Amino acid sequence: MISVVIPTYNEEANIAACLVSLCNQTLPRERYELIVVDGGSKDRTREIAAEYADQVFIQTSKKVGGARNDGAKAAKGEIVATTDADCVIPTDWLERIEADFARHPDVVQVYGLVYPKEKNLKHSISLALANFFSRLGSWTHSMYYTLGCNTAFRREAFIEVGMYRCIDAGDDLEIARRTREVGTVFLDTSLRVAFDMRRYEQFGTLKSLWEWIYIVVRGGNTEKYSYSKREYK
Template sequence: MISVIVPTYNEEASITTCLKSLSHQTLNRNEYELIVVDGNSKDRTCELARAYADEVITQTSKKVGGARNDGVLRAEGDIIATTDADCIIPPGWLEIIKDDFESNDIVQLYGTVYPIEEGIKHKLSLMGANTFSRIGYYTRALYYTLGCNTAFDKKAFVKAGMYRCIDAGDDLEVAQRMRKIGRVMLDDRMKVGFSMRRFQQFGTIKSVYEWLYIVTNGGKASKYSYSKRNYK
């Protein structure tokens, strides 16, 4: 079984679309479970999520990484897949994950992203990120994994220490520990629709700068708040 973990916080505008896309996969519904881990939302996120998720639990650990860890500890699957509440998941996503873990000796799998919102600027931004991800992977210089589109062997993930509970870069950092245990693999077929709402509301340059600042400061920085933001 595959356990899909979706962290949420005040996501009533997007959670239904995300979970609908996860409910209409080419993989049989009895082959995966959906676990929503909510960070004490003040809106209807949990109410809406219960219509699709197998479990909706309240987050007890800190940050987005902690929410994912909470979900993993409740998961029944031997494969863990993670995404975000503002993403749209293509129908074949889980089947690709299943096939890759069955056909390859891997501990972590990740893919690329495409923008949900229209606009050449968004396409170019994510084209750059995907190119960086591919170069890092094929040169073995950096595994640029994203929490919205990754999957783990559960036993290996727990053995590696799971996600660090930091402000940003937890999804990038975990791959460096996973690669010490086994093979980390990129599959270009494994795509998810990525929301550009942060860049639209706060600006691309500002958002990227804040992320880089936090990551280069070890993932913790009181100067900027990167998680649990409210979007218009």
Template sequence: MISVIVPTFNEEEGVEACLQSLCDQTLPRDQYEIIVVDGNSKDKTREIAEKYADLVFIQTSKKVGGARNDGAMAAKYDILATTDADCFLPRDWLEKVLADFKKYPDASTIYGIVYPLEPGIKHKLSLLGYNIVSRLGYWTGTIYMTLGCNTAFRKDLFMEAGMYITADAGDDFEIARRMKLYGKVKLDTNLKVGFSMRRYIEFGAMKSIYQWLYIVRHGGTSEKYQYAGKEYGKK
């Protein structure tokens, strides 16, 4: 059914809540697997993850995109769903992902929107603005804001497209540029995930957005991508 990939690195403070929410889905537990790909954490992240996940291992590829790729290579199911270790997944998240792929058999990618986990009007307004831009980008076909915390793929098409690039940021936006060559990229605004604002708080919203948009614009422009010594993508 579905393989859920969660990249981690020193996430002992938030990973348990994330994995608990994944274990408490309306989809029967035997119909999905949880894969945690860890960046060699120095805290208790892996120890905590092993209580909930079906598979926990240390990544061999670079950066968060590489961790997601490693998870995809280890996945046993035909649908891949990605999220982050500091997110909260509503109980019907996986059920909605499956329903969307059934509703859109020509879709290569399904993605949703986000809401802030931290309190405060500033965070609510920030993600309200993000979700508005996400809708506008989708409706106009100019940008697909496929955040790594709330996106799912057909595994065979994801592999054929070349998987994630290994960049400092923006890899989750860039992937949609290639996935749309293999099938429709669909936004479901009812597919919502609780999103931590901690990185925006730490680095600043403007710097984070700039990094994402710069790499989406300039990164990964070739038609072929290298992963694990193999060449993927359009010929």
């Protein structure tokens, strides 16, 4: 079984589309479960999610990484996949993840690429750069750039290495540095999800990238900027 973990916070405008895409997978529904871990939403996120997900509960750990960890602890599957509440998932996503782990017994983490939900040249260029760094990690077997919206783990290995760090940013950047110590980290370039660019649209591409870099360089936490529970228009 595959357990899909989706962290949420005030996502009533996006969570249904995400979960519908996950319910319409080519993998039979009985072979995966959907776990929504909510950060205390003030809107109808949990109510909407309950219509589609197998489990919906409020996180007890901090930050987005902590929500993913809470979901992994509650998971029934041998594989834990993670995505974001504002992403839209292709129908063969879970089938590809299952096949990747089946074909490569040494693999402990699988990750993929992203493309923008919003059709915009600037956004396409931004994510092309992100995808380049994702590929660079695979080529060099270091400097991994594994986005939490499109990755999956063998649950046992994920727990063994300590799961995600509970930080504001960079948790999905550094996790592969630890998982590669217990197995292979594998990039599947055909594994793609539609990534929401609302942060870049609302706050600007350069400002958003600068904030992310600033937080990561300072170890994932800083009082100046916060990625957690960001409010969007």
